[in-house]
Amino acid sequence: MKQFVIRRIGYCVLSLFLLSLTIFFFVRVTGDPATLLVEPGASPADIAAIHHQFGLDRPLIVQYALFMASVLTGDLGQSFYYRTPVLELYWSRLPNSVMLATAAMAFSLLIGIPSGILASVRVGRFWDNAGKVFALLGLSLPSFWVGLVMILVFSVYLGWLPSSGSGTPLHLIMPAFALGWYFAASHMRLTRSSMLEVLGSEYVKLARLKGLPQSLVIAKHAFKNALIPVLTLAGINFVIMISVAVVVETVFAWPGVGRLLYEGIAFRDFPVVQGTVLMLGAMTVIVNLVVDVLYAVIDPRIRLAS
Amino acid sequence: MLFTPLLEIENLSTHYVSAQGTRVVRGVDDVSLRIHPGETLGIVGESGSGKSTLALTILRVLPPAARIVSGRMMFEGEDLLRKSDEEMQKIRGRRIAMILQDPMASLNPLFTIGNQVAEPIRVHEGASRATAWNRARELLKSVRIPSPETRVTQYPHEMSGGMRQRIVGAIGISCEPRLLIADEPTTSLDLTIQAQYLKLLRDLQRAHGLALIFITHNLGIVAKMCDQLAVMYAGRVVESGPVSRIFNAPMHPYTEALLNSIPKMGDDRQRLTAIDGQPPDLSKLPPGCAFAPRCPRAFDRCLQSAPPETAPEEGRTTRCWLAAPVIGVAAPVLRREAV
Amino acid sequence: MSTTSEVLTLPSQAPRFGFIRGLRLSGFPMIPTAILLGIAFVAVFANQLAPHNPEVGSLVARFKPPFWETGGTTKYLLGTDQLGRDVLSRLIFGARVSMVVSITAVLFAGVVGTTLGIISGYLGGWVDQVIMRLVDTWLALPALTFAIFLAAIVGPSMWNIVIILGITYWTRYARVTRGEVLSLKEREFVRLAIVAGCSKWTIMRRHILPNVINSAIVLGTLMVGVVIITEATLSFLGVGVPPPQPAWGLMLSDGKQSLMVGRWWLTIFPGCCIMLMVLSANILGDWLRVKLDPQLRQL
Numbered sequence: 001m002k003q004f005v006i007r008r009i010g011y012c013v014l015s016l017f018l019l020s021l022t023i024f025f026f027v028r029v030t031g032d033p034a035t036l037l038v039e040p041g042a043s044p045a046d047i048a049a050i051h052h053q054f055g056l057d058r059p060l061i062v063q064y065a066l067f068m069a070s071v072l073t074g075d076l077g078q079s080f081y082y083r084t085p086v087l088e089l090y091w092s093r094l095p096n097s098v099m100l101a102t103a104a105m106a107f108s109l110l111i112g113i114p115s116g117i118l119a120s121v122r123v124g125r126f127w128d129n130a131g132k133v134f135a136l137l138g139l140s141l142p143s144f145w146v147g148l149v150m151i152l153v154f155s156v157y158l159g160w161l162p163s164s165g166s167g168t169p170l171h172l173i174m175p176a177f178a179l180g181w182y183f184a185a186s187h188m189r190l191t192r193s194s195m196l197e198v199l200g201s202e203y204v205k206l207a208r209l210k211g212l213p214q215s216l217v218i219a220k221h222a223f224k225n226a227l228i229p230v231l232t233l234a235g236i237n238f239v240i241m242i243s244v245a246v247v248v249e250t251v252f253a254w255p256g257v258g259r260l261l262y263e264g265i266a267f268r269d270f271p272v273v274q275g276t277v278l279m280l281g282a283m284t285v286i287v288n289l290v291v292d293v294l295y296a297v298i299d300p301r302i303r304l305a306s
Numbered sequence: 307m308l309f310t311p312l313l314e315i316e317n318l319s320t321h322y323v324s325a326q327g328t329r330v331v332r333g334v335d336d337v338s339l340r341i342h343p344g345e346t347l348g349i350v351g352e353s354g355s356g357k358s359t360l361a362l363t364i365l366r367v368l369p370p371a372a373r374i375v376s377g378r379m380m381f382e383g384e385d386l387l388r389k390s391d392e393e394m395q396k397i398r399g400r401r402i403a404m405i406l407q408d409p410m411a412s413l414n415p416l417f418t419i420g421n422q423v424a425e426p427i428r429v430h431e432g433a434s435r436a437t438a439w440n441r442a443r444e445l446l447k448s449v450r451i452p453s454p455e456t457r458v459t460q461y462p463h464e465m466s467g468g469m470r471q472r473i474v475g476a477i478g479i480s481c482e483p484r485l486l487i488a489d490e491p492t493t494s495l496d497l498t499i500q501a502q503y504l505k506l507l508r509d510l511q512r513a514h515g516l517a518l519i520f521i522t523h524n525l526g527i528v529a530k531m532c533d534q535l536a537v538m539y540a541g542r543v544v545e546s547g548p549v550s551r552i553f554n555a556p557m558h559p560y561t562e563a564l565l566n567s568i569p570k571m572g573d574d575r576q577r578l579t580a581i582d583g584q585p586p587d588l589s590k591l592p593p594g595c596a597f598a599p600r601c602p603r604a605f606d607r608c609l610q611s612a613p614p615e616t617a618p619e620e621g622r623t624t625r626c627w628l629a630a631p632v633i634g635v636a637a638p639v640l641r642r643e644a645v
Numbered sequence: 646m647s648t649t650s651e652v653l654t655l656p657s658q659a660p661r662f663g664f665i666r667g668l669r670l671s672g673f674p675m676i677p678t679a680i681l682l683g684i685a686f687v688a689v690f691a692n693q694l695a696p697h698n699p700e701v702g703s704l705v706a707r708f709k710p711p712f713w714e715t716g717g718t719t720k721y722l723l724g725t726d727q728l729g730r731d732v733l734s735r736l737i738f739g740a741r742v743s744m745v746v747s748i749t750a751v752l753f754a755g756v757v758g759t760t761l762g763i764i765s766g767y768l769g770g771w772v773d774q775v776i777m778r779l780v781d782t783w784l785a786l787p788a789l790t791f792a793i794f795l796a797a798i799v800g801p802s803m804w805n806i807v808i809i810l811g812i813t814y815w816t817r818y819a820r821v822t823r824g825e826v827l828s829l830k831e832r833e834f835v836r837l838a839i840v841a842g843c844s845k846w847t848i849m850r851r852h853i854l855p856n857v858i859n860s861a862i863v864l865g866t867l868m869v870g871v872v873i874i875t876e877a878t879l880s881f882l883g884v885g886v887p888p889p890q891p892a893w894g895l896m897l898s899d900g901k902q903s904l905m906v907g908r909w910w911l912t913i914f915p916g917c918c919i920m921l922m923v924l925s926a927n928i929l930g931d932w933l934r935v936k937l938d939p940q941l942r943q944l
Contacts, residue, residue, distance in 0.1 A: 011781075018782040027798055123370070136931075140924040142874045144881055145897060145916035148904060156907050163905060202411035208367045209406070210426040210477065211399030224416050243787035247878050251901070261790070265797050265884055277794040281786045288785055 005293055012289040019281045023274065024067055028060065076278065077271030081263070086275035089260060096166060097256035100249070101241040103172050104180035109234060111184040113227075116191025120199065120226075121218065131188055138185030143244070147178035147251040164253035175252045179245055183237050190233055194226040201225075228295065235291035239284045310383075311340040312485060312517045313364070313402075318377030320356075320363045331588045333359035333372060335541035338615065338623075341534070343484070346511065346518040348532035348549065350525060350564065352585050356541040357521045358407075361487045364519075365404055366394050382484065399426040403483040407490045409471035413462035419446070419473055420458030426480045445476040448513075449506060468499035472506065479510055486511075487519040492527070504531060525568050529553065537561045540586050540596035543615070547622030557624040559601045595626070603628060674932050677925035684922055688741040695734035696722070700889040702729030708903065711910050724910045726899060732910060735891035736918055742892045743922060746807055747872045751865050753811030754872075758818025759861050763849050765819065766826025776819065783816040792875055796884035803886050806879060810872050821864055825857045859937045866930035870923040877919050893919050 051057055058066075070076075076086040119131040154174060155163035162171050198204060199222050207221040246258030253259070257276060264272030320334040334356045341347045349357050362368050364379060366386065379386040381402065389397065406412040413422060423445055424438035433441070439458060446454035449472040462470060471491060478486050488507065492500040504527065511518050520531055528535055528549060536546040537560065545558040556562040583600035592598065598608040605627075613627045687694060706729040710717040717724060723732040765776035783791075795809045829835055829852075838848050879885030880894030888895060893915040900911030 014778065015782045015785050018778070019786060022782070022786075023794070026795060136924065136927060140870060140927050141920055142877055142881075142894075142916070142923075144878065145912075145919065148897065148901060148912045149916065151904055152907075152909055152912060156905060156909075202406055202408050203414040205367065206404075206406055206412045206474070206477070207414070207425075209365060209398055209404045210429070211395050211397070212425065212429055213395055216429070220417075221414050225414065240787055243790040246789070246793065247881060250882065261793065262882055265793070265882060270798075273794060273797050277790055280790050284787050285785050 004296060008289055008292050012285055015285045016282055019285065020068060020071065020278070021064070023278055023281075024064055027274065028063075071278065076275035079264075079269055079272045081267045081269045081272070086271050087279075089272065090257060090276060090279050093255060093257045093260045096254065097242045097245060097249075097258065100172065100175055100179065100245055100254055100256055101238055103176035104183065104241055104245075105234065105238055107176050107180035108183035108187050108237075111180075112187025113191050113230065115184075116188040116230075117195055117218070117223070117226075119188070119192045120195035123196070128192075131192070135185035135188050138181040141181070142247075143178050143182055144247040144251050146181060147174065147248055150174045150178060151251070164251075166254055171252075171254075175245075175248050175254050178251070179241060179248045182244075183234075183241065186237070187230055187234060191226065191230050194229045195222060198222045198226045232291055232295050235294065236284075236288060239280075239287040243280045243284070311380075312343045312345075312382065314340040314378075314380045315364070316378045316380075318360075318363065318379060319375045320359055320368065321373055321375050322369075322371045323373055324371070329589050332541045332591065333588065334363055336615075337377075337538075337541075337543050339536055339543065339546065341485070341517050341519060343517050344511075344515050345534060346520055346532045347534045347536065348528040349519060349521045349536045349538060350523055350528055351538035352523060354585055354588070355538040356588075357538055358489055359541075360538070361404060361489050361519065361521055364487065365398055365402060367398070396430070399483070400430040400481040401483050402485045402487065403478040403481070404487040405471075405474050405478045405489065405491045407493060409467055409474050409491075409495075412474050413470055415462055418459055418461060419465070422462075423458070423473065423477055423480060426477065430481050441480070442476075445480055446473065448479075448510070449473070449476040451476075468495055468503065471495060471499075471503060475503075475506065475510070479514060479516070482514055483516065485517045485519065487521070489521045490523070492522075492524075507531075525564060537564065540591060541588060542596065542625060543623070544597065544626070545622075545624045547619070551619075551622060557618060557622065557629045558597075558626045559603050559628070560597050563602075672932065674925075674928045677928040680921055680925040681929065684740050684918075684925075685744055687737050688744040691737045691741045695731075695737045697731035697734040699730060699734040699738040699891045702726065702731070704729050708908055710908070723914055726896070726911055727903060730891075732896075732914055735896055736893070736914060738891040739893045739896060739915065739918065740922075742803065742886055742890065743873055743876065743919075746803060746810070746876045746886075747869050747926075750807045750810035750814070750872045750876075751868050753807060754814040754868065755818055755861055755865050757811060758815035759822045759854075759857065761815070762819040762822025763826055763853055763857065766823035767830060767845065767849050767853060773823075777823070780816045780819050784820070788813050789875060789878065792879060793882060793884060796879050801884055801887040803890065806876060806885055809879075810875060813875070814868060814872065817868070818861060818864055821860050822857050825860055826853055829853055829856055863930065863934045863937055866926060866933050869926040870930070873919060873923050873926070 074087055076090075078084070079086055079089055082089055115127070115131045115134070119128040122128050150161075151163045151174065154161040161174055162168075165171055199218075204217060204221050207217045212221075242257060244258075245254075245256055246261050248254070249256045249258035250262045257280065260272060261276045261280075263269065264276060316338050318334060318337045319332065322331040322333050323329070324331075337356075337360060339347070349360065351357050359368070359372070363372075363374055364386070366374070366389075368374070374387060377387065381397075386394070386397070413419075420439050420442050423442035424433075424435070427433050427438040427441050428435070431438075442458055443454045446457055451457050451469060451472060457465075462473075465473065475491070478488075491507070492503055495503060507518065507520075508531065510516065518531075520528070522528060532549050534547070535549045535552050536543045537552075537558065538544065539560050545552060545556065545561045552561060553565065556565055586592070586596050586599070592609065593611065594607070594609040595601070595604070595612050598604040601608065607627050613625045615623050615625050616629060617623050618629050702725060706721065706725050707727060709721050709725040709729075711724045711732075712719045712722050714724075721731050721733070723736070725731055726735070761776050765773045792809050792813045795812070796806065799805050799809070835848060835852050838852050843851075876885060876892070877894030877897070880892045881898045883898065885894055886892035896915040897912060897919075900908070900915065904912055
């Protein structure tokens, strides 16, 4: 177990290193970062000053070391638009993103897991087919369009829900649904296939042979085993949700990290864009690590194999 | 036969139907068998001959594609095929139990041994957790698991294959069933552990007065363990009867071929006699005897029509034209009178 | 073609062009295929089909609703947008953008990913290590964020989007292909080719590639949907195809502003187009996956 965790942390550090390298590299390769680092409309003199200030005239390795040094000390630069440190902005927006992702995740699991189980015990019947349609639509409809259509129906025509902003639970309903549908579909598909695999296993057969009622076979022997891959996926999806939320947050003007990224793009606020992407990437890598370790905790086979 | 059989299967057929309903595979085809209390019945045959399907049919735990199309299964005077699902549930694990082939896969990796052994006791007898766990410890002791007190709290992956198979055995006998079906319980164990396990099964059988259906493809084990034998080929029982009599004088060429394929002590031949040809495709059986294409003694008639089950001797049956009393006028077994 | 490899294909029985042979038409999704072909047709003949110039509108004819609504005219069948441009024409030219972007991006990602996957799987060793570490990191990053980031730094243009989508999604092909190659490597016909002295390059090209092409095609079909949604998302966020070029995502972004006053046609029509195309590609991809490659199910 200890070894496993150490190895996973090693991979995680490597990934973070490659992540920083990728971001650094792309910014330098695709043009003069100075034009990105100054505010739009800066004079050539300003650009030259920036060149010197950020050490862009020095060798790449030195530049990377400086970049990493500032990142590691928590300095992701200053937002042009808000005039505050990027990291501060990020932390101030993160709770909103987490709230939205939590709601969307809760929705996706509450819909995805039961419907996946239902589909797996009724293969080829009505609920299985209904679930397939629901999943296919969820995977095919862009979340921002779902959001727009919901605004049209529930805000413009029916007037039931607020179209944008945050503050009350009502504000959360539409963004959570728009964001969660796709994930509900993917959780449902995985639950179904993993349930089918488990239901075909020998231990489920033995559970039936023991004379356990069908409900107990499914709820105890099949469910817990089938849940492991679904929870793993859900853990990884949680971070992906925070990143994917950029569009949904834009549609509903939800003040999360995604909206911060959008604002960064819209106002050509490059430090915000770079900082947000770096933080989102790092969060994904770290959450992947946590999920792997938790996975080991749930499953005694991994927990005890050390 | 003086006693009424514990389980009497008559003309049982189980077919697998493909999703479109176009392909029908006769997994079990017109099988008749009986087993008396305390007796051991061996069922042998190549893989795919319908042994496991037969076992699952008895317990009515079949995959969704399978249909029991005809027959009767009288168990202690009641037809299992007429039972509702709820009634069947109360029979499974309590009156008829089964041990599966693969000890590695048949225990749920996420629950402790104690939990899984105690489960049928709790479900069938409504015992409290403490009582059921005490019984589980005793059961583990009776299947010779060392230090059962600590083992109950462990998980399946912490046990060796032999130990897991004994645990599966303990689950099988946990509610003191009348009939235990063991589906190739030793195939994945190594030889010394196999021998220990077989001895354990025999001891358990004696101690509890169990009837045992032993499914295997190993005739050596049959010789050691079984009183009665049924040989299956392509979903049918091609020969059945007392083990010693079948071993001395097989009636069906397939049985004969199987017996010849066992290497004998002091045998000079270096080569094993294998049976030529492949087992048939169960969805495309020939019109005649299913074994005819591989049978060294097949003649015209074997290719044209399938031989019925006949009883050339008291207590034995076979499905072969050669064994019919008068070739051409086959006397079908009159099962009711034979009781 | 070297003579050695020519001789070798004979005994090896490598299932070449298994794609065509493995295709059976039962349960073929007719309607989705027809929709995709229809969109392709519209994309090709956009110049002939579109009633108006998609990029130029007349400001007097702003916000006309579709013809069946009050205030709509048959001149603009599906209405006009905030600059008085014809929605139908923009949808038609938008189909061209979606088709070009999705096909080229999927091809680009497919060629890069499959090639690297084959090299990584076949050569093994440090090459494999390097490529797979790269793939792992790439996959650990949220794809959409990464695409947005790249689009934001390189600036908007249709071909930039194609390249960005390609470098965002090649990893999926590399993963799948590498896995297949690892098992193909142990197969008889590859071993035979090795024994017969074929060069590594020849083996990869003539023996491995034809056998992984099935999976690549299945994956490619399924990727079309992902790529279209990503493209629409980038356009919606303003880092995709630059205006005034008509892209469906961009139309949605424009339409968003007047959604609250009930100008539904600016949102519903482009969204429906995206939905139809993605849904069709996904249904077709699912069918192909089941038909050609049951192992890909976990994707």
